[in-house]
Amino acid sequence: xxxxxFDKKTFKKEVKNNVKSLYRKTVExxxxxxxxxxxxxxxxxxxxxxxxxxxxQYKKDDPKIVYYMSMEFLMxxxxxxxxxxxxxxxxxxxxxxxxxxxxxxxxxxxxxxxLGNGGLGRLAACFLDSLAxxxxxxxxxxIRYKYGxxxxxxxxxxxxxxxxxxxxxxxxxxxxxxxxxKEVRFGxxxxxxxxxxxxxxxxxxxxxESVMAIPYDMPIVGYGNHVVNTLRIWDAKAIVDFxxxxxxxxxxxxxxxxxxxxxxxxxxxxxxxxxxxxxxLRLKQQYFFVSASIQAAVAKYKKTHSDLHKLPEKVTFQxxxxxxxxxxxxLMRILLDEENMEWDEAxxxxxxxxxxTNHTIMSEALEKWPIDxxxxxxxxxxxxxxxxxxxxxxxxxxxxxGNEEKVRKxxxxxxxxxxxxxxxxxxxxxxxxVARLHTEILKQQELRDFYEMMPSKFNNKTNGITQRRFxxxxxxxLADWVTEKLGTEDWVTNLSLMEGLKPLAEDTKxxxxxxxxxxxxxxxxxxxxxxxxxxxxxxxxxxxxxxKRLHEYKRQLLNILHVMYLYNQIKEHPEMSFYPRTFIxxxxxxxGYIRAKEIIKLINSVADVVNNDRSINGKLKVVxxxxxxxxxxxxxxxxxxxxxxxxxxxxEASGTGNMKFMLNGAPTLGTMDGANVEIVEEVGIENAxxxxxxxxxxxxxxxxxxxxxxxxxxxxxxxxxVVDQLIDGTYSNGDTEMYRDLYNSLxxxxxxxxxxxxxxxxxxxxxxDAQKRVEEAxxxxxxxxxxxxxxxxxxxxxxxxxxxxxxxxxxxxxDKVKVEPII
Ligand code: 26W
Numbered sequence: 001x002x003x004x005x006f007d008k009k010t011f012k013k014e015v016k017n018n019v020k021s022l023y024r025k026t027v028e029x030x031x032x033x034x035x036x037x038x039x040x041x042x043x044x045x046x047x048x049x050x051x052x053x054x055x056x057q058y059k060k061d062d063p064k065i066v067y068y069m070s071m072e073f074l075m076x077x078x079x080x081x082x083x084x085x086x087x088x089x090x091x092x093x094x095x096x097x098x099x100x101x102x103x104x105x106x107x108x109x110x111x112x113x114x115l116g117n118g119g120l121g122r123l124a125a126c127f128l129d130s131l132a133x134x135x136x137x138x139x140x141x142x143i144r145y146k147y148g149x150x151x152x153x154x155x156x157x158x159x160x161x162x163x164x165x166x167x168x169x170x171x172x173x174x175x176x177x178x179x180x181x182k183e184v185r186f187g188x189x190x191x192x193x194x195x196x197x198x199x200x201x202x203x204x205x206x207x208x209e210s211v212m213a214i215p216y217d218m219p220i221v222g223y224g225n226h227v228v229n230t231l232r233i234w235d236a237k238a239i240v241d242f243x244x245x246x247x248x249x250x251x252x253x254x255x256x257x258x259x260x261x262x263x264x265x266x267x268x269x270x271x272x273x274x275x276x277x278x279x280x281l282r283l284k285q286q287y288f289f290v291s292a293s294i295q296a297a298v299a300k301y302k303k304t305h306s307d308l309h310k311l312p313e314k315v316t317f318q319x320x321x322x323x324x325x326x327x328x329x330x331l332m333r334i335l336l337d338e339e340n341m342e343w344d345e346a347x348x349x350x351x352x353x354x355x356x357t358n359h360t361i362m363s364e365a366l367e368k369w370p371i372d373x374x375x376x377x378x379x380x381x382x383x384x385x386x387x388x389x390x391x392x393x394x395x396x397x398x399x400x401x402g403n404e405e406k407v408r409k410x411x412x413x414x415x416x417x418x419x420x421x422x423x424x425x426x427x428x429x430x431x432x433x434v435a436r437l438h439t440e441i442l443k444q445q446e447l448r449d450f451y452e453m454m455p456s457k458f459n460n461k462t463n464g465i466t467q468r469r470f471x472x473x474x475x476x477x478l479a480d481w482v483t484e485k486l487g488t489e490d491w492v493t494n495l496s497l498m499e500g501l502k503p504l505a506e507d508t509k510x511x512x513x514x515x516x517x518x519x520x521x522x523x524x525x526x527x528x529x530x531x532x533x534x535x536x537x538x539x540x541x542x543x544x545x546x547x548k549r550l551h552e553y554k555r556q557l558l559n560i561l562h563v564m565y566l567y568n569q570i571k572e573h574p575e576m577s578f579y580p581r582t583f584i585x586x587x588x589x590x591x592g593y594i595r596a597k598e599i600i601k602l603i604n605s606v607a608d609v610v611n612n613d614r615s616i617n618g619k620l621k622v623v624x625x626x627x628x629x630x631x632x633x634x635x636x637x638x639x640x641x642x643x644x645x646x647x648x649x650x651x652e653a654s655g656t657g658n659m660k661f662m663l664n665g666a667p668t669l670g671t672m673d674g675a676n677v678e679i680v681e682e683v684g685i686e687n688a689x690x691x692x693x694x695x696x697x698x699x700x701x702x703x704x705x706x707x708x709x710x711x712x713x714x715x716x717x718x719x720x721x722v723v724d725q726l727i728d729g730t731y732s733n734g735d736t737e738m739y740r741d742l743y744n745s746l747x748x749x750x751x752x753x754x755x756x757x758x759x760x761x762x763x764x765x766x767x768x769d770a771q772k773r774v775e776e777a778x779x780x781x782x783x784x785x786x787x788x789x790x791x792x793x794x795x796x797x798x799x800x801x802x803x804x805x806x807x808x809x810x811x812x813x814x815d816k817v818k819v820e821p822i823i
C-alpha cells in the first residue's frame with residue numbers, strides 16, 4: 001500500500017475520532033457535511049507528512065522555484081482529487097463503505113473552490129497539479145476571496161446570481177500561516193531624501209494606508225510521488241490587529257478605514273471574463289497579492305542566499321496574463337528601495353526573473369489603467385514605471401530613429417494610461433501564447449511591433465489539462481477500461497501512452513465496450529439533469545454539448561439559432577428522418593454583460609418551447625444546466641457525444657474544454673480556432689467536424705470593415721426565418737421586444753459595433769452542414785465509435801504535463817526533485 005496512514009483500520013479510527021472531537025457525535029449521528037469534514041481532516045493528516053517531507057527536500061536540494069502568479073485558481077473540489085493523487089482513492093472508498101459511508105456522497109458535500117472565472121483560472125489549477133506530479137518546486141500565488149465565482153440560478157429563464165459563500169463551513173485543507181504575514185501599502189505620497197554621506201537618494205512613502213496580507217496554504221498533491229506543493233492565497237487583515245499598542249487609538253476614523261480596506265480587498269472575485277472594467281478595487285487586489293507574494297519570495301530566497309543578483313537562477317515569477325504585471329515594478333521597488341540597488345542591476349535581475357503569458361487577443365480584455373488612478377493608489381510603483389517607460393522609449397527611438405509611430409504604439413505610458421501588457425513584455429524575458437495559432441496571431445498582428453523588436457522573447461506553449469481530474473476522477477469507468485486495455489496505469493502520468501488504444505479502433509468488441517461506457521456516463525448525466533434541472537433526457541439521443549463561459553465570440557447564439565432552425569425543419573417535415581438530439585448548454589454570464597444574459601434567456605426560452613412540444617416526439621431536447629462549474633463539468637465531459645467548439649476563428653486563444661471532451665471520447669464540432677487546430681492535427685480531420693471561416697478570413701474581413709449580414713438574411717430563407725423568430729414572439733409569448741437587441745446585433749451596425757461582429761450568419765450554413773455530417777456519422781454506430789475512441793487515443797499531446805515540461809525546458813529551467821516519504 002502506498003501510504004501506511006491509509007491502512008484501512010487506522011483511517012477508519014481517525015474518521016471516527018474526528019467526528020467525535022469536532023462534533024461530539026458518532027458516525028451514525030453525523031450529518032453528511034460533518035462526515036465530509038471528518039474524512040477530509042483524516043486525509044489532510046496523511047498529506048501533512050508528505051508536505052513536510054517535500055519542503056525538507058526543497059531545503060536540502062535548493063531547487064529553482066516557479067511562482068505562478070494568478071488572480072484566479074479555479075480548483076474545484078479537493079477531497080477526491082487528493083485521494084486520487086495519493087493513490088488512495090479505492091482504499092478510502094472501501095474503508096468508508098465498511099463504515100456505511102458513501103464516498104461519492106461525501107465528495108458532493110464539498111463546495112467547489114471557485115476562485116476563478118473560466119479558462120485562465122482552470123489552466124492555473126491544472127498547471128499546479130502537473131508541477132507537483134512532475135516533481136517541480138512551485139508555488140501558486142493568489143487571493144483568498146471570501147466569495148468566489150457566483151452561484152447561478154435560472155429563474156423564469158433568467159440568470160440570477162447568488163453569493164458563493166464557499167468558506168462558510170470551513171475549509172479543512174487550508175492552513176493559516178500568520179507568521180508569514182506581509183504589510184502592503186497603498187496611496188500617500190513619496191518624500192525624496194538625499195543622503196549626503198552616501199550620495200544616494202531614498203524614496204519614502206508617507207501618509208499611506210496599509211493592510212496585512214495573511215497567507216493561507218493549500219496542499220497541492222502530486223500523483224504518487226509524495227510531492228506536495230503549495231497554493232498560497234492571501235487574506236487581508238487590518239494593521240490595527242497587529243499593532244494594538246503602537247496604534248493611535250484616538251484615530252477612530254483611520255481604524256475603521258483600515259478595517260474596511262482589508263475587508264473589501266479580498267471580498268469577492270471579479271466575475272468578468274475577457275472584459276476589462278477598470279475598477280480601482282481590482283487594481284488594489286492585484287497589487288495586494290503581488291506585493292505580498294514577491295516580498296515572501298524574496299524573503300525566502302534571502303534566508304539561504306546572500307547574493308540577490310543570482311535571484312534569476314532560483315526564481316521565476318510567471319505572470320498569468322497581465323493581471324499580476326505590477327510584479328515587474330514591485331520587484332524593482334524592492335530591489336531599489338529596500339535592497340538599495342542601482343537601477344541597472346535591479347533591472348537586470350527583474351528582466352531575468354519575470355515572464356508573461358498572454359491568454360487573449362480580445363481588445364476589450366486589455367488592461368489599461370488610467371494614470372491618475374494608478375499613480376494615486378501606487379505612487380512609488382508608478383514612479384518606477386515612468387522610469388521603465390522613459391528608458392524603453394529611448395530604446396525605441398534608437399532602434400527606429402524618426403519613427404514616432406513606433407513610440408505611440410509601443411510605449412508603456414500613453415494616452416494617460418498604463419498599458420499593462422507592454423509593461424509585461426518589456427519587463428520580462430519571455431512572452432508566450434497558449435496555442436500555436438494564437439502565438440502566431442500575437443506575433444503577426446496584436447504584438448507585431450514587439451515581436452519585431454525582441455523576437456527571441458516570443459514562444460508558444462500550447463495549453464493542456466490534467467488527466468488525473470478529467471479522466472481518472474471524472475470518468476472512472478473509462479479510466480479503468482483504458483488501464484485494462486493498455487495493461488498499465490502509467491497513462492496517469494504519461495498520457496502519450498493513450499496511442500496504444502489506436503488499434504482498438506478496428507476491434508468491434510472494444511468499440512462496443514467503449515460506447516457502452518459512454519452510455520453509462522450519459523445515464524449518470526441524465527440523472528444529474530433530472531435531479532438538478534427537472535428535465536428528463538434520453539441517453540440514447542446524441543448528447544451535443546457546449547459548456548463554457550457565455551461570450552459573444554464563443555457563439556452560443558449560433559448554436560441556439562441552429563436549434564431553432566432544426567425545430568422549424570422538424571415541424572415542417574415531420575416525416576423527415578432525424579436522429580434524436582439533446583442540446584446541452586452550461587454557461588455563466590458576467591453579471592453586467594446584458595447581451596450574454598439575453599442569450600441565456602433565449603436558450604431557456606427555446607428549451608421551454610421545444611421540450612414541451614409533444615408533436616415532435618422528443619426528437620429534440622434543449623437543456624441549460626444551472627451553475628456550470630468544475631465539479632459538474634467532470635460529469636458532463638464524460639457523457640458528451642459532441643464537443644461544440646464554435647468560436648469565431650482567431651478569437652479563442654486556445655480553449656481547454658475542447659481537450660477535456662477529446663480525452664473523454666467526444667469528437668470536436670468546431671472552427672479552426674485556438675487549440676482546435678492542433679486537436680484536428682492529432683486526431684485527423686476525418687475524426688472531427690470542422691466548418692466555417694478561417695482565422696485569416698476573419699481577420700481579413702475585420703481589416704476591411706466587416707461583411708454584410710443583411711445580404712445573407714435576404715437570400716437564405718431558413719436563416720431569414722430563424723432571425724425573424726427572434727422578434728415575432730415565437731419564443732417570447734408574443735413579446736416582440738424581448739430579443740430585439742439580439743436581432744439588431746445580427747443585422748445592424750450600432751454604436752461603433754459592426755453588424756454581426758462575430759460572423760454568426762456568415763458561418764451559419766457551414767455550421768448547419770457540419771451538424772448534418774454529425775448526424776449522418778452518428779447513425780453509423782461503429783463508425784462513430786471509431787471516431788470517439790480515436791479522440792481518446794490521440795489526446796496524448798493535450799496533457800498539462802506536456803505543457804509544463806515545455807515551460808520547464810524553455811522558460812523556467814526548474815530542477816526535478818525526488819521526495820523520500822517519512823514513514
Ligand atoms: C481584465 C478582465 C479579464 C479577465 C480574464 C481579462 C482577461 C481574462 C482572461 C485572460 C480570459 C481567459 O480566461 N482567457 C482564456 O484563457 C484560456 C487559458 O489559456 C484559454 O484556453 C482561452 O481560450 C482564453 O479565452
